[in-house]
Amino acid sequence: MKTIKLAAALLPVAFIAGCATGPSAEQQAAMGNDARKTAGSLIQQLGGELKKSLEANGPAESIAVCKDKAPAIAASLSKSSGFDVKRVSPRNRNPKGVPDAWEAEAQAALEKRLAAGEKPETLDTWQVVKTSGGKEFRYAKALVTQQVCLTCHGENIADGIKAKLAAEYPHDKATGYGVGMVRGIVSIRRPL
Ligand code: HEC
Secondary structure, eight states: OHHHHHHHHHHHHHHHHHHHOOHHHHHHHHHHHHHHHHHHHHHHHHHHHHHHHHHHHHHHHHHHIIIIIHHHHHHHHHHHHHHOOOOOOOOSSTTTOOOOOOHHHHHHHHHHHHHHHGGGGEEEEEEEEEEEEEEEEEEEEEEEEOGGGGHHSSSHHHHHHHHHHHHHHHTTOOOOOOOTTTEEEEEEEEEO
């Protein structure tokens, strides 16, 4: 009787452990690496476009780069990588850029690591999470503000830019930043 009870008690544990296995640590690391490359590519492509436009057209005209090019680059990377790629922030400018619970937690954890002295370049994290339909791979990379970001996300934004932002984004929460803050994350996911 005792043994049967014990076996019954162990069953749920084995079941949960069974569900939690796979993808293996190696497979997760490989996906993490792919996601890291994809996020790096987004940052590099968008940064390049932004720099080019800022130099050629000035900041007010460069708002369009962030508005149109950022989602376009994310969409093309989603297609080529097989991941779903986007940018989100709890203080979002684009009303669609609201983080879900995992993204908000990931950003908070990355903010803590930044505060603890970690370099912005290495601030990323990933996890395999359970969903109602199965499992999903999730990845977050912190986007840390540099001086150039403050032109459109800082405390003292020039009037011309402010007016344009107000017209395009009436519910903008993405101002008032200083250098070295987590502006948001590149969020990457793939159902498994
Ligand atoms: C020329 C103005 C401009 C500059 C410079 C700029 N941004 Fe933005 N940023 C925007 C606009 C406009 C959006 C909204 C884009 C959209 O509609 O999806 C945005 C959106 C974002 C988002 C997506 C989340 C959200 O708030 O909607 C992140 C993250 C972000 N910016 C980070 C940065 C970082 C980091 C820098 C510096 C490397 C930077 N931005 C420089 C104008 C700018």
